[in-house]
Structure formats: structure tokens, C-alpha cells
Amino acid sequence: MCLICDRIKMIKDGANPYFVKELETGYVVIGDNQHFHGYTLFLYKHHGDKTELFHLETTERAKFLEEMTVVAEAVSRAFGAEKINYELLGMGDAHLHWHLFPRVNGDIENYGNNGRGPVWWYPMEKMYSDDNRPSKGQLADMKNRLLAELEKLI
Ligand SMILES: [Zn+2]
Secondary structure, three states: OOHHHHHHHHHHOOOOOOEEEEOOOEEEEEOOOOOOOOOEEEEEOOOOOOOOHHHOOHHHHHHHHHHHHHHHHHHHHHHOOOEEEEEEOOOOOOOOEEEEEEEOOOOOOOOOEOOEOOHHHOOHHHHOOHHHOOOHHHHHHHHHHHHHHHHHHO
16 A cells, blocks of 8 residues: 555545645645654655656656646745755655755754755654654644745745
């Protein structure tokens, strides 16, 4: 079973509290853990055998990339990033999904190269700690801010 498909089913059932907005090619959701404040995902609508960008038809790929870019800009405006980091991984769940990390100086403490480097140089147990899950109120506020920025750009 695919975790991303599960989350999309929850969106369709109206039961995903992290859901922000549906776009043509995917769904915008706030990340479960918020060590990197504003961490957002963009979940491609379809799974099946299309697990690489190069599996998508040219027009579909262009639209998916364009929409992801718009989401990244909205995340940056909503949460005040110094830099957005983009990840399309899929070794856990092959379903195409973008991880969009708003980065600010000092956000990996002294890990990595004296505090500089990719998010995955920050310890997994700290990144996924229950301590940095947003409260219901924080989540509502984040969703509102992101939705407002998305609607200005779309
Ligand atoms: Zn899936």
C-alpha cells in the first residue's frame, strides 16, 4: 500500500487535516512535522506506473513542474524562506511527490558542514519528532497563510 495514495484518499474523503488546495496535477498539503517551518508537499494525482518525471507526457510534466513551482513560491511568501529546497525522492513510496522545504540560516543547527547543508544532514529523529508537529491552531493558521498566497498566484 502507498502512503501517498492513502493521504489522497483521505483528502477525497474530506478527512485529511493537512490538505490545503487541489491543483490540476496534484494536491498541496502541509507536512506532518514542522522542524523546517512551512514544510509542504505537492502530491501528484496519479500513481500507477508513472513513478519518474520522465514517465510523464511532455505537457503533463510541464504542468506538474509549473504547478510545483507556483506552490514553492507560495510557500516562500507564506513562511518567509531564505531558500526553498526541492526534493523528489520516492525510495519509500514511489508515488511522485515533491517535498518543499523553506530553509533559513541556522535551521540544521551545527549539523552538516558547520550548520550548512541539505535537510537530510539534520538527524531524522529530531526532524520527525512529535515535538514539532503543529497544533490544531498552528496548522489552521499555516493552511490559511499558504492558501492566501496560492490564490494570489493562481
Ligand atoms: Zn500512490
